[in-house]
Amino acid sequence: MTGDEFREAVLDVVGLVPPGWVTTYGDIAEYLGHGGPRQVAQVMAREGAAVPWWRVVRADGSLPVHLAERAIAEYAAEGTPTIRQESGRFRIDMRRGRWSGEV
DNA sequence: GTGCTGACACAGG
């Protein structure tokens, strides 16, 4: 599998995640059976803008700071289960919102 | 080839 193919595959999978649900970088890599979380992240960093990038989060349900603000608005709009800490941090409720990969 | 970088993951403390 070439780098280009991998890139497309990643973007495809992200497009499959239904509204209100999320998946993780590691899950995508595992689902594709190729590469690792960091490769997926690499793709998202470059071309994530083309897909619903907010449906891809870290394994613990958190997001990098520079994306959090935008993403929170999306979650509110599509009803994704989030958890708000008093410390101001927030994360996805992975128990309820993690998409298993079924279409 | 060699070294560094990341929208990560996981184990420790």
Next chain:
DNA sequence: ACCTGTGCCAGCA
């Protein structure tokens, strides 16, 4: 719950 260190793998200088 939080922070830190280590492992990871592909891409690029």
